[in-house]
Amino acid sequence: MLPVTVLEQAGRELLDWQASGMSVMEISHRSAAFMSVAQTAEADLRALLAIPDRYKVLFLQGGATLQFAAIPLNLAKADATLAYINTGVWSQKAIAEARRYNPVTVVADSAAEKFMDVPAARHFDLAEGTPYLHYTANETIGGTEFPYIPDSGDTPLVADMSSTLLSRPLDVSRFGLIYAGAQKNIGPSGLTVVIVREDLIGHSRPELPAVMNYALQAAEGSMANTPPTYAWYLAGLVFKWLKAEGGLAVIGERNRQKAQRLYDYIDGSGYYQSPVASHCRSWMNVPFRLADATLEGCFTQEAAAAGLTNLEGHRSVGGMRASIYNAMPLAGIDALVDFMRGFAARYG
Numbered sequence: 001m002l003p004v005t006v007l008e009q010a011g012r013e014l015l016d017w018q019a020s021g022m023s024v025m026e027i028s029h030r031s032a033a034f035m036s037v038a039q040t041a042e043a044d045l046r047a048l049l050a051i052p053d054r055y056k057v058l059f060l061q062g063g064a065t066l067q068f069a070a071i072p073l074n075l076a077k078a079d080a081t082l083a084y085i086n087t088g089v090w091s092q093k094a095i096a097e098a099r100r101y102n103p104v105t106v107v108a109d110s111a112a113e114k115f116m117d118v119p120a121a122r123h124f125d126l127a128e129g130t131p132y133l134h135y136t137a138n139e140t141i142g143g144t145e146f147p148y149i150p151d152s153g154d155t156p157l158v159a160d161m162s163s164t165l166l167s168r169p170l171d172v173s174r175f176g177l178i179y180a181g182a183q184k185n186i187g188p189s190g191l192t193v194v195i196v197r198e199d200l201i202g203h204s205r206p207e208l209p210a211v212m213n214y215a216l217q218a219a220e221g222s223m224a225n226t227p228p229t230y231a232w233y234l235a236g237l238v239f240k241w242l243k244a245e246g247g248l249a250v251i252g253e254r255n256r257q258k259a260q261r262l263y264d265y266i267d268g269s270g271y272y273q274s275p276v277a278s279h280c281r282s283w284m285n286v287p288f289r290l291a292d293a294t295l296e297g298c299f300t301q302e303a304a305a306a307g308l309t310n311l312e313g314h315r316s317v318g319g320m321r322a323s324i325y326n327a328m329p330l331a332g333i334d335a336l337v338d339f340m341r342g343f344a345a346r347y348g
């Protein structure tokens, strides 16, 4: 979900952006007008997250999935062993891709808990020369979210924050690299944000493709080739919206309330069930089960008829999942809870 006011503004500006007589899609990415869109978006993102100057902010393509490969190719020599934490589907995809380029050790995982929990906080004492420790801050499919930032000591920490970046305040200085596909909480698909500490880039392998090269992209203002200009523009509008809403402290408190209201209802319902350990439940993706799994099709059909859509769990796990990203208002949670209460009364 994107904020309605953002979509309305994009709609108003679609045919005639800033009295140019053109769509922002139709202007050159190297024009002064688009440069200003790009730079304003970066400045607003930096302000929202208080990103220190020693970090580069890149606006790339290829989704988080391309970063699964770009990260080892940029940050690790071919013989270095990478450290990963495995908490579910997205961690596993990141690990599988990294293994195409480097040896990987999984230093912690929650497989024994069927990925319905995250490993307990501890200090990771990683071998000297480990290029980085990677983790998935929010497992979008499983619905677990780290309630803490892993302690990797002097080893740079790399985080896939695709489904949690901008959902609450974050201490960027704890990380070597943060990346996020835009389509969860930032804007439309087609754009990927990478925030990377300056000293980590510029040591890549020779075979690294140019468009994946952080040092090159940083030097070229993320325009080593044509960037996804319309997605970048829309992300910029979302950043403006976040600032107008009061910034990440306000958004974070709202997200906390939204998630708590939904989990409280699920836990007290006697009909629905959350499969995730209570201390690491995602604020963004809330999977839940019905007491009778054969009614799932009926639930999604009736929910859709009531205007509540996209509630199917990921095709790999089934069940239900409510994704309640930043743009979902508290009223959306209330509407879902009302529907769930009615459904449980009719079928429970």
Ligand SMILES: *Cc1c(COP(=O)(O)O)cnc(C)c1O
Pocket (backbone or CB within 6 Å): 062, 063, 064, 065, 066, 090, 136, 138, 139, 140, 160, 161, 162, 163, 181, 182, 184
């Ligand atoms: C959606 C998602 C991805 C994949 O993103 P793409 O942009 O489709 O490549 C990776 N990691 C997490 C945590 C996600 O939620």
